[in-house]
């Protein structure tokens with residue numbers, strides 16, 4: 364922490380008076396403009412604290428490297444073959460985990476009193492939530508590029524090419540956006556950013572590990588296979604693999620879209636209700 | 643003042659009756675109120691944070707809400723700034739009901755919360771541009787306005803630094819600047835100087851005086867009696883969610899009645915002894931000051947002060963300083979709540 368400069372008192376009262384009397388209140392901003400401005404804020408945070416991006420992608424990046432070389436040979440014959448299978452799944456896992464930061468960021472803003480400022484401004488009231496989500500989707504995209512980039516370095520070669528990868532990314536982002544609403548609810552509900560983090564892992568670990576991200580579920584006990592099969596993450600991973608390597612099943616895509624729609628339908632109104640409840 | 647209970651269902655009717663209520667109560671000199679509250683209540687679980695607060699704050703004044711930790715100051719301000727919905731009672735800000743016309747209220751007020759509500763990850767300039775944009779300025783105007791404010795608040799040098807590197811005083815100034823991107827008609831300042839060193843505190847005081855001089859109504863909360871005394875035209879003393887006294891600081895001091903005798907001894911060792919004599923002569927409670935040689939007591943009748951001086955001289959206790967003055971706000975607070983205000987100040991600076 365640096366301290367105050369040593370110059371004499373810097374507030375010039377006359378100047379201050381001038382600055383205060385001069386200003387006309389502009390017309391209120393529209394919902395879109397307010398949301399975009401708040402999304403811009405999220406961008407600035409990435410610019411000033413780029414580590415937060417690495418923070419959340421470090422784990423998936425590490426698992427990609429480790430799993431590829433540790434288990435690749437045993438699970439798929441060779442690391443190079445395994446990463447073709449693993450990478451779409453790791454991408455899903457990475458992005459699904461990052462969604463927690465939506466709730467963490469929101470809770471921090473409330474905790475710090477920043478939300479008091481936003482909410483006392485004459486803006487469209489859900490704008491802080493929507494703006495945060497806009498910024499988050501951007502953050503997810505950047506993280507996704509990092510994961511896929513590393514994969515390519517390690518030998519990932521999507522058979523469906525760039526277009527397939529972009530479609531897969533889009534689907535993953537749709538799901539992540541929808542999942543984020545859960546964390547908004549959690550962020551509004553719990554007291555500290557740490558509790559958002561802790562409670563999220565209770566959901567995210569089973570959600571991502573009880574899936575087909577790391578291995579083919581065929582070797583699992585039947586009851587577990589059933590769980591894996593209803594997990595939307597499994598369908599998202601299957602759809603991403605299909606989109607990246609060719610041969611996507613429309614059913615998987617539909618599954619993901621329906622799951623996303625349900626998440627938004629339940630948690631978006633709930634979070635808006637909670638957001639307004641106190642006021 | 644009549645308190646009006648309003649819950650969700652009966653709101654419209656209670657607003658009507660409050661409307662009538664107001665017209666009945668208004669005296670010609672009080673017509674121009676910036677803020678008026680009637681029986682405002684808010685509970686959190688079992689805690690009755692605000693318990694029937696009535697305030698009448700004239701337009702263009704600096705009004706102080708004075709109270710110890712947990713008195714309900716923040717809760718009151720948050721309700722007035724439309725951040726919390728009251729459980730009962732009504733409040734209007736410049737004639738707009740804080741529940742029914744929340745959007746209109748938001749368009750006329752600015753809030754500087756108790757904990758600096760600026761984004762620590764952003765620079766000072768970015769914070770102000772952000773607020774400017776959210777108020778409806780174009781990018782260009784928001785930037786121009788941000789730069790004007792940064793200069794006026796002495797933050798030019800720090801404009802492009804992340805706020806997390808700011809000192810407490812700079813952060814506070816930025817926070818207040820963010821509330822002045824457009825000059826609000828009513829400004830809420832929640833403990834604007836808590837935790838600041840004397841120099842930063844003076845700067846913030848200067849800022850508040852300037853804002854008030856421009857015609858903005860300022861409602862500020864504070865735990866510092868000194869601050870309320872210096873800044874506020876009128877104040878309300880609030881304790882346990884109740885307003886326990888209201889008036890100008892002069893009125894409050896006068897209400898406590900007696901003048902106060904302050905004595906400093908040449909020989910601090912004899913303070914106990916001197917205290918006993920004061921008690922005998924005046925028949926009131928004697929307070930030891932924070933300095934080891936200081937004593938104070940309220941004096942029911944001024945002529946008794948002379949008797950104290952004689953009594954001390956009789957036993958050879960030499961007096962270095964002897965003064966009789968109007969009660970300080972500290973003493974007012976003590977008289978009103980039965981607790982000294984020092985307690986809260988210490989707790990807060992810890």
Ligand SMILES: Nc1ncnc2c1ncn2[C@@H]1O[C@H](COP(=O)(O)OP(=O)(O)OP(=O)(O)O)[C@@H](O)[C@H]1O
Nearest residue numbers: 686689691709710711712713714715716717718756
């Ligand atoms: N969100 C909340 N949930 C539960 N209790 C609360 C909440 N906000 C305030 N309280 C309680 O309400 C009472 C009044 O709190 P408030 O913050 O209004 O006091 P204050 O006068 O601002 O105190 P301080 O000087 O410490 O800021 C306190 O007992 C506090 O614990």
Ligand SMILES: [Mg+2]
Nearest residue numbers: 715716717756
């Ligand atoms: Mg407070």
